[in-house]
Structures are given as C-alpha cells and as structure tokens.
Amino acid sequence: MFFRLKFTLSLLLITLLSTTSYSQVTFEPGYIVDNSGNKIECFIKNVGWKNNPTSFEYRTNFDSEIKNGYINNIAEFSLNNGKKYIRQEVKIDRSKTLLKRLSKSKEAVLNSEKLFLEEIVSGDANLFYYEDSNLIRFFFNTTNTSTEQLIYKKYLTADNKVGENTNYKKQLWDNLQCGNITLNDVKSIDYKKTELVTFFNLYNLCKNPKYVDSKASKIENKNVFNLGIRAGLNSASLDYSSPQESTNFSLENKTTLRFGIELEAILPFNKNKWSLFIQPMYQSFKGEEQLEFQTVSVDYKSIETSLGVRHYFFLSNDSKIFINSAFQIDTALDSNIDFETSSDFEISPRTSFNFGIGFSHNNSSIKINYNPRRELLSNYAAISSSYKVLSVVLGYNFL
Structure with missing residues (x-):
C-alpha cells in the first residue's frame, strides 16, 4: 500500500515539475542601454539574481528570439520597478x-x-x-x-x-x-x-x-515571514519485529488527525522561490493486534517538529506549486507499545526526514507529505519498528 502511495507521489511530483517548468522562464518589461548609449525597451529574463550577473537574456518582444546581453556590449539594464545594473570599470578588493x-x-x-x-x-x-x-x-x-x-x-x-x-x-x-x-x-x-x-x-x-x-x-518580498495554522489527516502504518522473541506484527492504514502551526521565512533571492520553515504539529496513532497468545496495543502521541527548506514554482502572482524536504524531530508524549502478557516498550522516536508537494493560492494551501520510515523504539537495539505516514495537510496563513 505504501509503495503504491510513494510511487503515486513521485509520479505527481514529476508531472507537476514538467508542467510548471515553462512558468519559471519569466521575461519582464525593462530596458537595456547599449555601448552607443541607445536605450531599448525590451523584456528581460528575471532570474532573481543573488550574485551580480555578468550576462543576461532578453527579447525585444514576446515573439522575438532570445538574445544574450554581455558585460562588454551592455552599459546598463533594468527591470521596470525592479533591479537596475550599471556597468562600471572599478577597482575592487577581493580579499x-x-x-x-x-x-x-x-x-x-x-x-x-x-x-x-x-x-x-x-x-x-x-x-x-x-x-x-x-x-x-x-x-x-x-x-x-x-x-x-x-x-x-x-x-x-x-x-x-x-x-x-x-x-x-x-x-x-x-x-x-x-x-x-x-x-x-x-x-x-x-x-x-x-x-x-x-x-x-x-x-x-x-x-x-x-x-x-x-x-x-526594490525589495520584492511583500512578506518576509508567513505564519499560519495547519490541519490534516494521517494515513499511517506500523511494522514491529523482534527476532529474539519471534514476535512480528503490523498495523495498517490507521487514519488520524494532525494539527499545528508553521512559521516560514522567505529567502531574499531568486525571486522569493526559496524559503526555510519550522512546523510543529501534534499527531497520534492507536491500534491493536491479536497475536497468537496475547494482545498488543499501540498508543503513540507526539509533537513532530519539521525543520525544512521549500521551493516554489509560480503559476501566477497568487498561485504556486511547491516542494519541500524537512529534517524531523519527533517528541513522544507518554507513548507505549503494550503487550498483554510480556514486557512493554516505551516509544522514543529517532529523527527522520519527510518530503512533500503542495499547491497554494493566496493565503491557503494544500500539501501531501510523506515520511518513508521512522524508528519508534530507538532505546531497544534488538527490536525494529518502522512507522510510515502519508499526510494531507490544509493550511492558512495569517501573515
């Protein structure tokens, strides 16, 4: 089941990246000044320069061929209401x-x-x-x-x-x-x-x-920080294996709620396409399995804190697709795996990674997130437990 979900998520990601690649090539109104001092209105490819460029691409109209502007043949270029670069012969210290x-x-x-x-x-x-x-x-x-x-x-x-x-x-x-x-x-x-x-x-x-x-x-960031609420559904499974005790069981596809907040910082380069975020969310998982001689129950509650990086693909001024990857710290809250007639185990998760893809429009968003594996019993060397979760998360930003 999780293999199919993972495959579907990967296929969706590839499709969305393919369909949005054209939207990343944005030519915006501006002008260039050539070596003769002629000012030419044109459309310049805005790549959101972080480092000062040595060349750029432009076209005289939307239907014309793309040309290259180089530092040797362009004296000045500017985007309307945007960055302006002037060629200068200067002495610079590169210590x-x-x-x-x-x-x-x-x-x-x-x-x-x-x-x-x-x-x-x-x-x-x-x-x-x-x-x-x-x-x-x-x-x-x-x-x-x-x-x-x-x-x-x-x-x-x-x-x-x-x-x-x-x-x-x-x-x-x-x-x-x-x-x-x-x-x-x-x-x-x-x-x-x-x-x-x-x-x-x-x-x-x-x-x-x-x-x-x-x-x-001009500063392109309207909002340097985004703060909002997040809520959604988990579809999770748990695999448990103890070779020494010959005990194995699986709990499949439990659906539970998750909710929390997210603080995002937009990075001031590359046209606001990159951001860093922190997202603490509450999640829970409960299940019970009848083994041959006893019943085992799982009660797992935690605060998942994701620290990650996000990349946006702009479809318009108000709509965008995004992908993100995050390092996840999971803090368990009074969580255990309880065996009816044998030892119980306290859940203490290891850190893990998650990956996601989503769509946002204005202040609202929807995201699919996948955590491929999380070890829950990190304090027990001879026992393996694999927790996998696919989430659908709705979001709304106040800032």
Whole structure:
C-alpha cells in the first residue's frame, strides 16, 4: 500500500515539475542601454539574481528570439520597478573573508575589473552593491567623484586576532558631509546595506529637500515571514519485529488527525522561490493486534517538529506549486507499545526526514507529505519498528 502511495507521489511530483517548468522562464518589461548609449525597451529574463550577473537574456518582444546581453556590449539594464545594473570599470578588493583564510595585511588589494553594479541609491550620491558568493562590496560616487569601493576588510593582526580596516567611514566623511551630519553619525555606520542606504538617503535629502528615495532595487518580498495554522489527516502504518522473541506484527492504514502551526521565512533571492520553515504539529496513532497468545496495543502521541527548506514554482502572482524536504524531530508524549502478557516498550522516536508537494493560492494551501520510515523504539537495539505516514495537510496563513 505504501509503495503504491510513494510511487503515486513521485509520479505527481514529476508531472507537476514538467508542467510548471515553462512558468519559471519569466521575461519582464525593462530596458537595456547599449555601448552607443541607445536605450531599448525590451523584456528581460528575471532570474532573481543573488550574485551580480555578468550576462543576461532578453527579447525585444514576446515573439522575438532570445538574445544574450554581455558585460562588454551592455552599459546598463533594468527591470521596470525592479533591479537596475550599471556597468562600471572599478577597482575592487577581493580579499578573503573566511576566518581561516584572512590576510595578515590591513591594506585592501585593489584590482581593476569590469562589473555590473546594482544601483541601490540614486541621487547626488549614488550607492552600488556587489555580491559574488560570500563576497559583498559597496561602491559609491557623487556628482564630483568617480565610482570607488567603500573599503572594509577583516585581517589577522600580529597577535593572531581579527582586526578591521574601516576606511569606508573616512571615505564617507571626506565625501559626504552635509548639514547636521556629524562625525559620530559616520562612525556608527556598519558595513551593511540597510545602514548605508539610510545614510545615503539622509545625505541626498540634505542636498536636495525634494529628494525621494527612488532606489532602483526594490525589495520584492511583500512578506518576509508567513505564519499560519495547519490541519490534516494521517494515513499511517506500523511494522514491529523482534527476532529474539519471534514476535512480528503490523498495523495498517490507521487514519488520524494532525494539527499545528508553521512559521516560514522567505529567502531574499531568486525571486522569493526559496524559503526555510519550522512546523510543529501534534499527531497520534492507536491500534491493536491479536497475536497468537496475547494482545498488543499501540498508543503513540507526539509533537513532530519539521525543520525544512521549500521551493516554489509560480503559476501566477497568487498561485504556486511547491516542494519541500524537512529534517524531523519527533517528541513522544507518554507513548507505549503494550503487550498483554510480556514486557512493554516505551516509544522514543529517532529523527527522520519527510518530503512533500503542495499547491497554494493566496493565503491557503494544500500539501501531501510523506515520511518513508521512522524508528519508534530507538532505546531497544534488538527490536525494529518502522512507522510510515502519508499526510494531507490544509493550511492558512495569517501573515
């Protein structure tokens, strides 16, 4: 029975992934600027760049062939109400940031590169962002200065401690003094996007009282967190085997309720297609089997806490299919396997994994989840118990 359910779930997953693959290729309105300064309205493939791109795909209309835009032939490109990248010839420090690979030199090692920089503040002073794996750098320019990196570098001191080169604060003070901005204001700025954006907006507003924060890179996440309730049905089975006592039994396809909550965090890249979630749910399982000389009964109640990752396939702005996988910690609540005339066993589950596929529309969702095997008697080495469960879960998010 569970083999057939598992096969059906796998077939459903393959079918849904096949039918939704086209929907992942989204070309959105935007523009490009070529090397001659010509601005061309077009449709750009939005892949939700996490790292700054070196190339991209676009088409002049929905029916035209797909073209490639490269850093050597495109000076600028932007999605309407989305990210904007400007090609710049800049000097960048690529010093390692991992502790075990830190340099012993305090000075930044600057080398010229041609990069697509993401413009995140635009005004009298412009702020740019660059990310490449675990490397994050900020650049800036003003109406009177060329684009340069804001210098921040961690390094190892002579006594093997971590030091910091915070020359970016001096750069800000030297170039962006205005009105009531004080040295202490600059000293308190961390090398983080939110703090630098706030400071650049403050400077631009000081220089121009009519300034409006019109940064091209807008946050796509309407909700960073989703919180909701979950309820559904389990179809579960239990197999028990004790070779030493020659005792074996199976309890098949018991249907029970499950309910709980879920907190989901949407990850800020790849167009909100990835998320992390934690889902504690109450579940129970009861059954009884008549053996040759005695009756055995199972009373299993627990809190299942799933810690997992989820991927979405968008069908429209309101509808999406998702798949998820989770590491599951199961906490049993006064649960036992009771034999009528022999020893009883306390249920103490091991950790396990589950897999699921579902569909959501606005704040509502339905999901099929499968846990292929969970060992319930982890404290007893000579006994094997396999708990399998297929669940259908309904959900509703408040946030």
